[in-house]
Amino acid sequence: MDGRTGFAAAIWYGWLMLGEGLAKGLWVTARNFIGSYLSEERLVTVQYPEERRSLPEATRSFPFLVYDGDDPVTGLRCVACKICEAECPPQCIYIVKDKVKKPDATGKLQNQPLIFDIDISVCMSCQICVEVCPFDAIKMDVAYEWSTLDRFEGLLLHKEQLSKPNSYYHKIHPAEAAEVDARLAAARARAAAKSSGSSARPVGVGAATPGSAAARPGAATE
Amino acid sequence: MLESLPLVLKDLLQRAVMTFLPGWAESWVSALISAGAIVAIFGLLFGIVTVLERKGLARMQNRYGPNRVGIPLTSIRMAGFGQFLADGIKALTKEDLVPSRADRVVHFLAPVVMVIPAVLALAVIPFGRSHVAVELEAGLLFFFAVGSATELAVFMAGWSSRNKYSLLGAMRAIAQMLSYEVPLVLAVVPVVMAAGSLSLVRMVEAQAAAGSGWMGWYVATPWGLVGFILFLAAALAEANRSPFDLPEGESEIVAGYFIEYSGFKFALFFLGEYLGLFAALSLAVTLFLGGWLPPAAALAWLPSWFWFFLKLLLLIGLAIWIRGSWPRLRVDQLMGLAWKFMLPLTLTNLVGFVLWWHVPSGWLRWIVCGGLVWITYFGLAHSLLASRGWAPRHYRLVE
Numbered sequence: 001m002d003g004r005t006g007f008a009a010a011i012w013y014g015w016l017m018l019g020e021g022l023a024k025g026l027w028v029t030a031r032n033f034i035g036s037y038l039s040e041e042r043l044v045t046v047q048y049p050e051e052r053r054s055l056p057e058a059t060r061s062f063p064f065l066v067y068d069g070d071d072p073v074t075g076l077r078c079v080a081c082k083i084c085e086a087e088c089p090p091q092c093i094y095i096v097k098d099k100v101k102k103p104d105a106t107g108k109l110q111n112q113p114l115i116f117d118i119d120i121s122v123c124m125s126c127q128i129c130v131e132v133c134p135f136d137a138i139k140m141d142v143a144y145e146w147s148t149l150d151r152f153e154g155l156l157l158h159k160e161q162l163s164k165p166n167s168y169y170h171k172i173h174p175a176e177a178a179e180v181d182a183r184l185a186a187a188r189a190r191a192a193a194k195s196s197g198s199s200a201r202p203v204g205v206g207a208a209t210p211g212s213a214a215a216r217p218g219a220a221t222e
Numbered sequence: 223m224l225e226s227l228p229l230v231l232k233d234l235l236q237r238a239v240m241t242f243l244p245g246w247a248e249s250w251v252s253a254l255i256s257a258g259a260i261v262a263i264f265g266l267l268f269g270i271v272t273v274l275e276r277k278g279l280a281r282m283q284n285r286y287g288p289n290r291v292g293i294p295l296t297s298i299r300m301a302g303f304g305q306f307l308a309d310g311i312k313a314l315t316k317e318d319l320v321p322s323r324a325d326r327v328v329h330f331l332a333p334v335v336m337v338i339p340a341v342l343a344l345a346v347i348p349f350g351r352s353h354v355a356v357e358l359e360a361g362l363l364f365f366f367a368v369g370s371a372t373e374l375a376v377f378m379a380g381w382s383s384r385n386k387y388s389l390l391g392a393m394r395a396i397a398q399m400l401s402y403e404v405p406l407v408l409a410v411v412p413v414v415m416a417a418g419s420l421s422l423v424r425m426v427e428a429q430a431a432a433g434s435g436w437m438g439w440y441v442a443t444p445w446g447l448v449g450f451i452l453f454l455a456a457a458l459a460e461a462n463r464s465p466f467d468l469p470e471g472e473s474e475i476v477a478g479y480f481i482e483y484s485g486f487k488f489a490l491f492f493l494g495e496y497l498g499l500f501a502a503l504s505l506a507v508t509l510f511l512g513g514w515l516p517p518a519a520a521l522a523w524l525p526s527w528f529w530f531f532l533k534l535l536l537l538i539g540l541a542i543w544i545r546g547s548w549p550r551l552r553v554d555q556l557m558g559l560a561w562k563f564m565l566p567l568t569l570t571n572l573v574g575f576v577l578w579w580h581v582p583s584g585w586l587r588w589i590v591c592g593g594l595v596w597i598t599y600f601g602l603a604h605s606l607l608a609s610r611g612w613a614p615r616h617y618r619l620v621e
């Protein structure tokens with residue numbers, strides 16, 4: 001077969017393959033058409049509202065604020081430092097600092113936000129706010145069913161809607177949350193060790209803080 | 223009973239209307255009822271076919287397709303066949319945008335001009351034994367004459383929108399429709415000669431007389447078979463159907479000539495395209511597949527219009543299947559196919575048709591007529607292939 005070139009080759013292969021591609025195309029679609037009625041497995045579609053695909057661990061939609069303990073106001077980790085507000089590329093975070101301070105998990109007085117708004121119609125889910133927050137106060141949520149009849153107020157989330165407990169964070173991103181808790185606990189243990197004399201404060205405030213500072217799972221991040 | 227059901231219904235309606243209209247209005251009422259029936263039936267067919275097409279294409283890609291919309295305010299889903307009503311309501315309630323620099327009058331008229339020729343063309347098609355809206359002596363001529371008015375609508379739309387993609391789409395459409403008109407008409411010529419008439423009603427009768435059942439249909443002759451395939455290809459091109467949907471070419475020129483249309487005008491274009499397809503396929507059924515004739519005399523107890531619409535639906539199914547399977551052609555390939563391949567084949571088919579009448583009947587004339595087209599087909603295909611210099615590639619360094 002290899003000796004044929006040009007016209008001869010065209011005739012030779014033409015005899016073999018004329019219209020073969022068209023027939024192949026029809027065959028493939030016909031097989032899919034009939035096969036999709038015979039076996040449900042062929043169908044890749046998920047029938048959405050009734051049936052949901054389980055989300056992968058790294059899913060992220062929009063940010064939320066983490067609080068420790070049970071009280072969303074006193075437990076809020078955010079200290080209104082406004083770093084995330086400054087760094088957010090589409091500028092969809094709006095923070096107003098409260099004049100009143102509140103003690104944080106270690107008892108130290110910290111600032112707290114009076115207003116913390118995120119306009120999720122603008123947010124592009126880039127996670128930059130999460131990366132820059134020095135206090136592990138803002139994390140990415142996985143909720144995605146945000147359709148609303150009011151596209152302005154309905155998509156502007158306030159502090160009350162944004163605040164979610166640490167246990168929720170553990171539920172949606174277990175490995176990541178465990179890693180964060182371990183890191184926070186280690187930092188507090190170090191701080192406690194430094195402040196000599198005074199007996200160690202209780203370190204574990206988070207809902208699922210691992211007991212020891214040495215237990216930080218370095219490989220827990222995805 | 224079933225056979226004459228459409229006629230009885232029409233008669234009843236006509237009599238009911240004539241009770242409060244003067245006598246001279248009778249012919250107008252009759253014509254309007256026929257026109258209304260065609261618009262209603264093919265409008266409904268359009269709606270159902272859009273759902274069927276979406277479902278069919280989806281199944282070819284291993285998806286479900288529309289399967290939810292049913293009767294509003296209930297949980298009855300009807301397997302998604304309410305979808306076209308929802309689509310229609312959506313199209314009606316959408317904002318109607320006209321580009322500020324468009325030619326408003328022409329922009330408004332184009333979708334209307336698109337639909338009218340298709341409906342006119344359907345008027346001369348015999349849907350059943352005596353179900354033809356207008357029985358024209360030169361029905362076929364009329365069909366092609368009004369059919370070519372679609373090109374005008376396409377160009378009106380493309381030109382008036384003042385958009386480069388619109389104009390490109392319209393240019394493509396004009397070139398394509400003009401080119402494919404030639405093989406389309408030439409593929410039909412043997413049928414006209416065989417039936418000895420331009421009347422579509424007469425053509426069906428000629429097929430009934432030519433043999434028993436499907437043996438008499440023109441598709442059961444070599445020239446009819448070749449003509450049918452060529453006609454189908456040209457008809458798909460005329461109707462801007464995939465794989466000849468270059469005037470729309472979503473991936474290249476967004477939506478082609480109707481890019482600047484929205485809301486109900488867009489829906490009208492959609493309707494016009496489908497009606498054009500139905501008209502072309504109806505003509506294919508009438509000319510080659512025996513029109514409303516049943517495939518065998520034993521099946522004649524089913525009404526004639528049932529057979530017509532069954533054949534029409536089968537051809538529509540074929541068009542959907544082709545759309546789901548084959549990629550779009552390039553412009554030069556499209557033109558090459560029409561002028562270098564289909565035109566010579568239709569001409570050869572004419573010669574084959576003449577031979578058919580001069581060679582004594584039997585297997586010999588199948589061989590002679592079929593062989594002639596076969597040889598032309600291979601000769602053309604191979605010389606075209608060779609002129610492109612295509613052959614399997616050999617990778618010197620890999621082997």
Ligand code: SF4
Nearest residue numbers: 078079081082084133
């Ligand atoms: S979320 Fe983090 S970065 Fe943003 S203001 Fe609060 S503490 Fe600062």
Ligand code: SF4
Nearest residue numbers: 088123124126127129
């Ligand atoms: S995810 Fe990105 S866009 Fe959204 S709030 Fe955070 S920084 Fe802004």
